[in-house]
Amino acid sequence: MNANQAIPALGALAQEHRLATYRLLVQAGPDGLAAGTIATRLAIPASSLSFHLAQLAEAGLVSQRRAGRSVIYAADFAAMNALLGFLTENCCAGEDCTAAAPLCQAGAD
């Protein structure tokens, strides 16, 4: 993970509908959800959702696969973990700051 990958990923998540979509997919797990299901649950037009799903996919945060007539989207957990690791990289210059930031050391090394 580098800044050129992290910026689109963060930007993809920094929007109401995309964040809601992503969290829905995180909670859905590897099975994912059909685009239409997401549109219905979030009550947003299909064309708007398609725009947002494309950005999440472009950022590498979600994968897509076809199932029957539907396109199923699923969160890419490896990408999420890479992003979280990137944000905490070299935390406190490698010093111990576990007390102040429990997850801080997770991304170090």
Add this chain to the structure above:
Amino acid sequence: MNANQAIPALGALAQEHRLATYRLLVQAGPDGLAAGTIATRLAIPASSLSFHLAQLAEAGLVSQRRAGRSVIYAADFAAMNALLGFLTENCCAGEDCTAAAPLCQAGAD
């Protein structure tokens, strides 16, 4: 942490100079860095940096304090951890998905 807090935080990080600034501060640790030092290191105009620092602060990702003539900015590690936790909340509906996503379970519960 909720979406209304997470969106500005993610948006704050989704920009080249702000992400670079934030990572600099994560690595600097609790001591933080003066605004001028950051501007010099990143080679961006003071007014531009001020604009970006204001957004990071508004999003709650950094704190500011005065030291002599300088204003010192420091990463807020608690805010970072809250954000990371929010992104992994209710991962896989609580099922075990540790193998696919090491950090996934960290934010559950």
Add this chain to the structure above:
DNA sequence: CGTTCATTTCGATATTTATCGAAATGATTG
């Protein structure tokens, strides 16, 4: 193999965001 249906693309518009020099601010220091 024509129909159906979920999804995506298009297009036009409105909104938000980034940039940076110049000027203002305001706390500090001698």
Add this chain to the structure above:
DNA sequence: CAATCATTTCGATAAATATCGAAATGAACG
């Protein structure tokens, strides 16, 4: 208390992003 200096605000401009209906796409099903 005047001068200095780091930082922020202002203002004007450019660029990127969000919205959503209508039309197009194209895979699937009978």
